[in-house]
Amino acid sequence: MNIQFLENLAQLNLEDSLKFLSENFGEKMVFSTSFGIEDQVISHAIFGQKIKNIEVFTLDTGRLFPETYAVWDKTLLQYGAKIKSYYPNADAIEAFVNDNGINPFYTSIELRKECCSIRKVVPLQQGLKGAKIWITGLRAEQSENRNSLEIIQWDEQQQLFKYNPLLHWTTEDVMDYLKKNAVPYNTLHDQGFISIGCAPCTRAIKPGENFRAGRWWWEDNSKKECGLHK
Structure with missing residues (x-):
């Protein structure tokens, strides 16, 4: 992928950029969805245009x-x-639960990260296998450590390009898009759940709390990630 290709991609809106990738990039592309509001925006842009050569996958923990x-x-x-x-x-799940109990992640960060690794990080490697572009719904305002992301960047760990087309979208931008296009979204978002992951590890946030405060809330850490995005 050359510099000119990257520059052309970065100048396009969401729908046009995905269509551009579909028509001009000949290697494997994947989009990982967790069915959050951002991912539903991208899903609509892919499915609404009937783009077939971007594989959409999810991780069922x-x-x-x-x-x-x-x-x-x-x-x-x-x-x-x-x-x-x-x-x-x-x-791996059977051994983890038998050794540590059903909800051991509440007792230590190490066990929480081990659970995330088994349920998310390892399956992610299957989804990314052979891919050259990984499309994500990451946004800069989601957490402090996502402010330094770029719309298109090389992921050294995964050895592919990560494309973050919604990086500079606001939450209002996302919700406006969903409503304008009648896109289905998780009703928990209407109940104060902003970032939604596994049920035991997610709660609604209170007014004024950080975007990620509802994820692993017992850890008291503003830079909380599960290991999917580093």
Whole structure:
């Protein structure tokens, strides 16, 4: 991928950029969705334009909210789409729970990160295998350590380009897009849940709290990540 290609991509709006990738990039591209509001925006842009050569996948940790599964189902029905799902290794989950209990992540950061690794990070490697571009719904205002991201950047760990087309979108921009295009979204967002992950590790946030305050709230750390994005 040359500099001119990257510059052309960065100048386009969301729909046009995805179409540009579809028409001009011949290698494997993937989009990972967790069915949050940002990801629903990108899903609409892909499915609404019937782009076939961007593979959409999700990670089913086995501990998602019922509302997350509901928006997953609504998305499939509305767009007639296919979303590939990856799951944690059953033996690894069985050993982790038998050794540590069902909710050990409340007791230590190390166990929480181990749980995230088994349920998310390892399955992610399956989803990214062979990909040259990874499309994400990351936004700069989501957390402090995402302010330094670029719209297009090389991910050394994954050895691919990460494309963050919504990086400079605000939450208002996202919600306006969803409503304008009648895109299904997780109803938990209307109940104060801003960043939605696994049910035991997510709560609604209070007025004035940090965007990520509802994720692993017991850890008291403003730079909380699960290991998917570093």
